[in-house]
Amino acid sequence: MEINLSTDINNISWEDLARVFELAPLGKRRDPEKLEMAFRNSLLKVFAFHGTKLVGAGRALSDGVWRAAIYDVAVLPEYQGRGIGSTIIRHLIESAKVDVIMLYAVPGKEAFYEKFGFRKMTTAMAITPSEEEARERGLIE
Numbered sequence: 001m002e003i004n005l006s007t008d009i010n011n012i013s014w015e016d017l018a019r020v021f022e023l024a025p026l027g028k029r030r031d032p033e034k035l036e037m038a039f040r041n042s043l044l045k046v047f048a049f050h051g052t053k054l055v056g057a058g059r060a061l062s063d064g065v066w067r068a069a070i071y072d073v074a075v076l077p078e079y080q081g082r083g084i085g086s087t088i089i090r091h092l093i094e095s096a097k098v099d100v101i102m103l104y105a106v107p108g109k110e111a112f113y114e115k116f117g118f119r120k121m122t123t124a125m126a127i128t129p130s131e132e133e134a135r136e137r138g139l140i141e
């Protein structure tokens, strides 16, 4: 199956991308307008297409020099397990060209990221909208 990566943000249906996240699944249903804003504000973004069908995506915040943070990596369920997620991560890592790349995994997905060299941090901290919910989801202590 031929999958093409694109970094062209002007060619994206944000409704389609919202559907990719919803079906993957990754978090709550996203507002397509907010999704567009988040991707436009991210220095690095990549979209995976099967023909004209959007099947996966990922993005990273980056200062372009030292630090980057990967978010929102998702692949449509029927396309998972075919190396598309790995291709997206590798693209983000290689194009970031910074010293440190951070991310936080959905609980259970840590092993996926370890393959690329990510290691658990001992001092990473976060402010979240709801501490209780973040704790329930296994994201904070």
Ligand SMILES: CC(C)(COP(=O)(O)OP(=O)(O)OC[C@H]1O[C@@H](n2cnc3c(N)ncnc32)[C@H](O)[C@@H]1OP(=O)(O)O)[C@@H](O)C(=O)NCCC(=O)NCCS
Pocket (backbone or CB within 6 Å): 024, 025, 026, 073, 074, 075, 076, 079, 080, 081, 082, 083, 084, 085, 086, 087, 104, 105, 106, 108, 109, 110, 111, 112, 115
């Ligand atoms: C996580 C996700 C992006 C991976 O995409 P994918 O296209 O299925 O990944 P790949 O086919 O490239 O899989 C790469 C490898 O990781 C492995 N892998 C995938 N999910 C894994 C998991 N939860 N734990 C351990 N290994 C995992 C695969 O078995 C594969 O191993 P292999 O290379 O030895 O065969 C995809 O499953 C997804 O969209 N999930 C829902 C959204 C999500 O959880 N995103 C991540 C947020 S942290």
